[in-house]
Amino acid sequence: MSIDRSSPVPLYHQLSEQLCAAISDGRLQPGDPFENEVALAGRLSLSRPTVRRAIQEMVDKGLLVRRRGLGTTVANRKVHRRVALSSLYDDLAREGRAPRTVLLEHEIVTDDAAAAALDLDPQTPLLAIVRLRLAGDAPLAVMRNWLPPAYGDITREELESTGLYAALRTRGVHAVVAHQSISARMPTPAERKHLRIRGTQPVLAMTRMAFDGAGTAVEYGDHSYRAEDYTIDLMVDER
Amino acid sequence: MSIDRSSPVPLYHQLSEQLCAAISDGRLQPGDPFENEVALAGRLSLSRPTVRRAIQEMVDKGLLVRRRGLGTTVANRKVHRRVALSSLYDDLAREGRAPRTVLLEHEIVTDDAAAAALDLDPQTPLLAIVRLRLAGDAPLAVMRNWLPPAYGDITREELESTGLYAALRTRGVHAVVAHQSISARMPTPAERKHLRIRGTQPVLAMTRMAFDGAGTAVEYGDHSYRAEDYTIDLMVDER
DNA sequence: AATGGCCAAATGTCCTAACAAAGGTTGACA
DNA sequence: TGTCAACCTTTGTTAGGACATTTGGCCATT
Numbered sequence: 001m002s003i004d005r006s007s008p009v010p011l012y013h014q015l016s017e018q019l020c021a022a023i024s025d026g027r028l029q030p031g032d033p034f035e036n037e038v039a040l041a042g043r044l045s046l047s048r049p050t051v052r053r054a055i056q057e058m059v060d061k062g063l064l065v066r067r068r069g070l071g072t073t074v075a076n077r078k079v080h081r082r083v084a085l086s087s088l089y090d091d092l093a094r095e096g097r098a099p100r101t102v103l104l105e106h107e108i109v110t111d112d113a114a115a116a117a118l119d120l121d122p123q124t125p126l127l128a129i130v131r132l133r134l135a136g137d138a139p140l141a142v143m144r145n146w147l148p149p150a151y152g153d154i155t156r157e158e159l160e161s162t163g164l165y166a167a168l169r170t171r172g173v174h175a176v177v178a179h180q181s182i183s184a185r186m187p188t189p190a191e192r193k194h195l196r197i198r199g200t201q202p203v204l205a206m207t208r209m210a211f212d213g214a215g216t217a218v219e220y221g222d223h224s225y226r227a228e229d230y231t232i233d234l235m236v237d238e239r
Numbered sequence: 240m241s242i243d244r245s246s247p248v249p250l251y252h253q254l255s256e257q258l259c260a261a262i263s264d265g266r267l268q269p270g271d272p273f274e275n276e277v278a279l280a281g282r283l284s285l286s287r288p289t290v291r292r293a294i295q296e297m298v299d300k301g302l303l304v305r306r307r308g309l310g311t312t313v314a315n316r317k318v319h320r321r322v323a324l325s326s327l328y329d330d331l332a333r334e335g336r337a338p339r340t341v342l343l344e345h346e347i348v349t350d351d352a353a354a355a356a357l358d359l360d361p362q363t364p365l366l367a368i369v370r371l372r373l374a375g376d377a378p379l380a381v382m383r384n385w386l387p388p389a390y391g392d393i394t395r396e397e398l399e400s401t402g403l404y405a406a407l408r409t410r411g412v413h414a415v416v417a418h419q420s421i422s423a424r425m426p427t428p429a430e431r432k433h434l435r436i437r438g439t440q441p442v443l444a445m446t447r448m449a450f451d452g453a454g455t456a457v458e459y460g461d462h463s464y465r466a467e468d469y470t471i472d473l474m475v476d477e478r
Numbered sequence: 479a480a481t482g483g484c485c486a487a488a489t490g491t492c493c494t495a496a497c498a499a500a501g502g503t504t505g506a507c508a
Numbered sequence: 509t510g511t512c513a514a515c516c517t518t519t520g521t522t523a524g525g526a527c528a529t530t531t532g533g534c535c536a537t538t
Contacts, residue, residue: 010491036518047493052519062416068519069501177301180473184423184443184466202441202466204423227423227441234419234473249521275488286523291489307489308531 003044011046015054023063023074034064034072098136101160104194105130114146117209118217127152129159132194139195140229145221168218175210175218182206182232187224195226202227242283250285254293262302262313273303273311337375340399343433344369353385356448357456366391368398371433378434379468384460407457414449414457421445421471426463434465441466 003014022028034055035043041051055072058064066072109128115121127147133140145164147154151171158167168175187195187203195203203224210219242253261267273294274282280290294311297303305311348367354360366386372379384403386393390410397406407414426434426442434442442463449457 012491038518049494050492053491066519067501068499069517071518181470182421182443182473183470184441186439186441200425200439202423202425204421231420231422234421251521277488288524289522292521305489306531307529308487310488 001044003046012050012053012057015044015046015051016057019054019058020061020063028074030074032074034074036071099163100134100136101163102132102134103129103156103160104132104142106156106159108152109146111146114220117207117220118146118148120148120217125149125152127154129154129164131159131164135229138229139226141223141225142191142194143221143223145219147219148217164219173212173218175212177212178208178210180206180208184227185224191224195224197226204230204232206232240283242285251289251292251296254283254285254290255296258293258297259300259302267313269313271313273313275310338402339373339375340402341371341373342368342395342399343371343381345395345398347391348385350385353459356446356459357385357387359387359456364388364391366393368393368403370398370403374468377468378465380462380464381430381433382460382462384458386458387456403458412451412457414451416451417447417449419445419447423466424463430463434463436465443469443471445471 001015001018003011005011007014019028028034034040037048037051037055040046041048044051055064055066059066063075064072065075106127106129108125110123110125111128112122114126114128115124118124118126120126126149129145129147131143131145133143143164151168151173154164154167165175183205184202185205186200187197191197191203197203204227205222205224208219208221208223209217210221212218240254240257242250244250246253258267267273273279276287276290276294279285280287283290294303294305298305302314303311304314345366345368347364349362349364350367351361353365353367354363357363357365359365365388368384368386370382370384372382390407390412393403393406404414422444423441424444425439426436430436430442436442443466444461444463447458447460447462449460451457
């Protein structure tokens with residue numbers, strides 16, 4: 001455990017990162033007691049508030065459990081991991097499933113519902129795109145998105161070669177908050193065709209409004225997923 | 240704005256609650272600049288760390304946006320509200336829709352999958368319950384749950400008159416973390432009957448593993464909702 | 479009129495210090 | 509031997525101060 005005071009990375013974050021690593025390495029096991037705050041601070045020559053903040057960061061992630069009078073312990077493994085604000089493309093790429101995108105539509109439109117969701121004037125011109133997402137040759141999802149005019153320069157090529165969120169990232173945009181609404185319904189005829197749905201199989205539908213750190217709208221999406229191949233996993237917490 | 244120093248409620252929380260109220264009242268509008276930390280601390284005779292912590296609590300909730308060098312402002316309204324770890328019963332009660340529960344099953348069983356989800360030994364006896372949830376006369380969901388032996392004393396009456404989470408609360412248990420997995424599928428014949436599903440309509444299915452603050456399993460559930468009447472709303476954030 | 483540098487304002491980081499509250503342990507007393 | 513109070517350990521809350529970093533605007537110079 002080493003703290004670099006000349007680094008621009010805050011001390012509490014350095015500490016928290018190293019402790020996180022120790023947990024994911026298995027050097028610290030669930031249930032293991034933790035050195036107490038004061039001792040840890042003394043050993044590393046840090047102040048107690050700094051150590052506390054590092055520990056708090058980990059409690060917020062669900063990695064540690066603190067109990068007054070007892071001490072701090074590593075949390076049950078089941079509680080780890082947090083749902084991230086990622087996209088389907090990222091999810092598939094991480095699993096090595098070779099995501100592929102076919103752009104079905106790409107145009108500038110006005111749309112009352114989408115503009116309202118993005119908190120913009122109904123007359124605002126939006127970039128509307130519809131994409132078919134495949135894993136290998138298997139269709140997975142039909143994704144319809146609306147973007148504010150600031151991102152009207154996103155090209156067809158960009159969307160087909162990477163994902164929407166990657167395109168936004170290269171523009172320095174980073175969604176940090178999203179409202180999602182998830183439902184189940186039967187596919188439309190167009191969806192049946194694109195997703196190659198046979199027989200009576202539903203789709204998992206999701207609408208999403210995403211915002212950046214300042215609360216500015218980034219994206220509004222209306223996606224439908226083949227129910228057979230897709231579930232949404234999430235972690236909810238009340239801390 | 241008044242701070243009660245004799246109250247057992249921490250000062251930072253008192254402040255944060257009053258500021259939250261001011262925002263939901265509309266006294267503070269989205270985009271409104273916020274009094275700076277130092278001035279606020281001086282005016283209320285609090286220390287800066289205390290004020291900072293109150294503000295941080297609100298930033299974590301998505302109510303405020305802080306920008307170094309600029310100041311703190313009230314966040315875009317769309318970004319407010321966080322998905323809570325609540326139950327369907329609570330949701331319906333809050334909307335005044337008179338939730339009603341019919342207990343279909345209530346017995347002690349062993350179940351490998353449920354025990355594994357709860358991180359318990361496969362042989363552990365679990366309380367298995369199946370409930371039909373209605374809003375007025377309209378069926379909404381079939382809910383199957385498994386509970387660790389510690390809650391084996393939950394009675395039929397308790398489950399029919401209140402909700403599962405209320406029953407757990409009276410036992411001093413409070414779920415703070417849950418993993419949920421959401422999917423769409425066609426209903427089983429039993430579900431079609433109970434939920435009075437006609438024609439080809441899917442159900443929204445959700446499994447949930449809930450844990451308390453110490454990481455101990457509280458509940459494992461497998462629920463199916465009438466897709467026509469139910470959507471799951473959630474807020475994801477990356478802070 | 480444009481541009482560069484400087485300054486003020488605000489949040490971010492870090493420290494020391496003290497007391498409060500909660501849970502477990504131990505020892506004295508009945 | 510059993511019970512309860514006192515004590516110890518640990519986290520929780522609050523204070524006050526110092527310096528760093530970022531941002532935006534102002535002012536002087538070109």
